[in-house]
Amino acid sequence: MISKPGRIVGLGIILSGLSACATYQPVLYPNSYYQSVGKVAAERDIRECRQLAESAGAREGSGSTGNTARRTAIGAGAGAASGAVGGAIAGAAGRGAMVGAASGATWGLLSGLLGSGSASQPAPAYMNFVNRCLREKGYEVTGWQ
Template sequence: MKSPALFRLLPAAVSALVLLSACATGGPNSASARPVLYPNATLNRVGDAQGKAEANACMSRASAAGLSPTQSGNEVGRRAGEGAAVGGVASAVGALITGRGGEGVLRAGVGGAAVGGSAGAVSGAFHNDKPNSTYRSFVQRCLSEKGFEVIGWN
């Protein structure tokens, strides 16, 4: 017995999802980004390894001060709500246009809200990793007081 086409495509779909999520969790706009130090006199004197150690120490100080590298917010919930609203309304309007009345419109609206809410929650999960600018400012000031210059985050 042959497996359905969906099951044959499943490994490729999972691989694509993993690759996309890996891309979404890195880079300068990610909460996991680290400070990039300019090779000024201080960094040249102490070396890259010590510069990284000082950056780690400043990031630890920021965390100890109650700051988080990730901006707190409920992106998952917000996007789920938006998706449910858009999906529900679009499905209900579509049911009205195609001539389904009463209960058909209600069923289409509820189904659309469920699909839209699920899609919105997944979208929110991918956009929930935003950097905290206060955390970054703290780390940059800490490094500056030690003589280092932060030129960006990567």
């Protein structure tokens, strides 16, 4: 049987994975080139440009993802410390620290994920790379959403 802290951490990992699925995409203006190639070809070109950006070293991750990781780590540390103190008072400092760390990490993760209210925007260098790649193919990027 999985302990309660284990279930809490597992739920946090699942929520983190789900948030990763919600990614920003470039929005293309329906210029003459877009209209001539169609939506399917445009989506393929977007995938190719994204892969090219990654292979060139541009990473999609952003500051929002880093903030979520930072909040998770801070929450785990604060939770472990407060849990250890509470556990020491009750006579089980180790168990208190474990429960505190798990609940603090989950709080940090969830506040990072839910606090932003949306998927994290890609890093500027990544977006610029994909935009340029698409522009060189003939598309006009109006933004990302």
